[in-house]
Amino acid sequence: MNGTNEHRAEAPLLRIRDLHVNFRTKSGPVEAVRGVNLTVYPRQTVAIVGESGSGKSTTAQAxxxxxxxxxxxxxxxxxxxxxxLSKLTSRELTEVRGAQIGYVPQDPMSNLNPVWNIGFQVEETIRFNGVARGRRAVRQRAVQVLTEAGLPAAAERLRQYPHEFSGGMRQRALIGIGLSARPELLIADEPTSALDVTVQRQILDHLDELTHEFGTSVLLITHDLGLAAERAEHLVVMYRGRVVESGPSQEILASPKHPYTQRLVAAAPSLASRRIEAVRRDDDANLYATATLEKTLAERARDRNAAQPEAGKLIEITEARKVYRLRARGLRRREVVAVDNVSFAVKRGTTTAIVGESGSGKSTLAKLFLQLEPLTSGSIRFDGEDISRFSAAETMAFRRRVQPVFQDPYGTLDPQHSVGRTIAEPLVIHGVGTARERQQRVHHLLNQVALPVEAADRYPSELSGGQRQRVAIARALALEPEVLVLDEAVSALDVLVQGQILDLLGKLQAELGLTYVFITHDLAVVRLIADNVCVMREGVLVESATTDEVFDHSREQYTRELLAAIPGARLYPT
Incomplete structure (x- = not known):
């Protein structure tokens, strides 16, 4: 990273002063950005950090x-x-946008048109910005753009459609489009938030290389303070539409001044996973000064570990295999092995994390255990019983004892059902209690997940993402299960909300003796909550051990690559 002092000798590339942005509503204007100031120098990377609703994306869009x-x-x-820029006409701004200021939006799937192939969309940008003229020249430039963005066989990729690309490939295509005109400034709005940590690292490394090669400045928008501090030399922290702290990354990490920044530093899993080694091995109270979450979770982990020798195996998966037969051309079919002879056990009252990249088979394994998919071969035993041999009544009883919590709290909650009705639904299905008893149970569950009783009358659209996930957890707890299967349950949440949900899960486990199967691609979160870790790759279980063993003495190169990809590695070297 270039030094900040070096940049200050130059004229700023972008200087924003006292920016205010309003949104018109029926009840009057709502101020989303309030007096923002920031400066970006040539060849500098500046990150705007904050949770959803802080105004960071609105600032970038303005x-x-x-x-x-x-x-x-x-x-x-x-x-x-x-x-x-605020004084330019629409036509003048159009000439600046793309050619001088590139933009990489957050969601690659919704920002690539599904009915046009990738080549058409890249070529359209090249033509519009006047980068090349003539059909052949535009096509050659499109191939060059995608090759520079790190896509293999770029000439062949031009004919493919967005749905034929992985998430990482789609994001590379958007980065290529954003940099196609060699802009002086690139605005990257959460460019890797939906990607696995290894893909995230590859894309950010490649973006660093491209911007360094072209001399492009970067304005990076993210909610992950660890990622921002690792990738940007200057941080701007936003909270409720205002800049609450701004300065060199290392200084802000070492000594955050504003209470909100202090909370971000303490809560970010990518930073916490780097600190937790000291927390778990040293009782020096000074280590806990900005690491309350790690301290709490580490103490709970020690309590669980002390009880583990006495705990029996609640879940035993033996040589589990799942093969899908997919239709190919004509009447032919091809086989895809999603889970390949996986074996491990989960002790009662503990947390086992199943980690791996997209397509590793971890979510398929969860579906097999939840009996949402049938096994091709092998066995899964729950409390000593083979779940594949359950009768209908036994399966119904099993579903009371094992409940899932999925990634998208909005997609899994019926928008037409109130929170109270959503939480009570499992009780109704299983015929538990009278209407009055179910209402009392709902109120008790809301209290357990730290939501007010009044929330029972609200609807999902009236709740934040973190509140919706609390409702999903409350619904999962309604039948007093023994096991929660948490499939990417915190990956869609801001870091502060992630910390709150992880703390809540820890409290519930301690109070209720719950067993967790925690599915995730984020090893930073694993470090905070798991007792044992199973690492999967392409359907195969490549490593299985305690969390400390996996993090401190991982045997497999693939596991070490996953660990190295956690943001913050350069800030907290191990």
Whole structure:
């Protein structure tokens, strides 16, 4: 990273002063950005950090006039190369956008048109920005753009559609489009938030290489403070539309001044996973000064570990195999092995994390245990009984004892059902209690997940992401299960909310003696919550051990690559 002092000798590339952005509503204007100031110098990477609703994406969208229809800049200036972008006409801004300021949006699937192939979308950008002219020249430039973005066989990829690309490939295509005109500034809005840690690292490394090669400045928008501090030399922390702290990354990490920044530093799993080694091995109270979450979770882990020798095996998976037969051309079919002879056990009252990249088979394994998919071969025993031999009544009883919590708390909650009805639904299905008893149970569950009783009358659309996930957990607890299967249960949440949910899960486990099967691609979270770790790759279990053993003495190169990809490795070297 280039030093900040070096940049200050140059004129700023982008200087934002006292920026205010309003959104028009029926009840009057709502101020989403309030007096933001920030500066980006040539060849500098600046990160804006904050949780959802902090105004960071709105600030980025205001720079290139991509605010939603009801959004408007009410005050302030945005000087790009000395020209105030807020004073430009739509036509003048169009000439700046893409050619001088590139943009990489957050969700690659919704920002690539599914009905056009990748080549058409890349070529369209190249033509519009005047990068190349003539059909052949545009096609050659498109191939070059995708090759630079790290896509293999780029010429063949041009004919493919977005749904034929993996998440990482789609994101590379968007980065290629954003950099196709060699802009002076690239705005990257959560460019890797939906990707596995290894793919995230590859893409960010490649983005670093490209921006260094082209001399491009980067404005990185993210909610992950660890990722921001590792990739940017200057941090801007936003909270409720305001900049609450700004400065060099290392200084802010070492000595955060604002209480909100202190909370971000303490809660970010990518940073916490780097600190937790000291927390678990040293009782020095000073280590806990900014690491309350790690301390709490580590103490609970020690309590569980002390009881583990006496705990019996609640779940035993033996040589589990799942093969899908997919239709190929004509009448032919091809076999895809999703889970290949996987064996491990889960002790009662513990947390076992199943980790791996997308396509590793971890979610398929969860579906097999939940009996949402049949085994091709092998066996899964629960409390000593083979679940494949359960009768209908035994299966119903099994579902009372084992409950899932999925990744998307909004997609798994019926938007037309109130929170109270959603939580009570399992009780109704299983015929548990009278209507009054179910209502009392709902109120008790809301209290358990730290939601007010009044939330029972609200609907999912009226709740934040963290509140919706609390509702999903409350519903899973309604039948007093013994096991929760948590499939990417915190991956879609901001880091502060992640910390709250992880703390909640720890409390519930301690109070209720729950057993967790925790499915995730994020090893930073695993370090905070798991007792044991199973690492999967392409359907195969490549490593299985205690969390400390996996993190401190991993046997497999693949596991070491996953660990190295956790953001913060460069900040907290091991």
């Amino acid at each position: 720079i290139i006039d991509l605010l939603p229809g009801s959004g408007e800049i009410s005050k302030g200036e945005m000087l790009f190369n000395g020209v105030d």
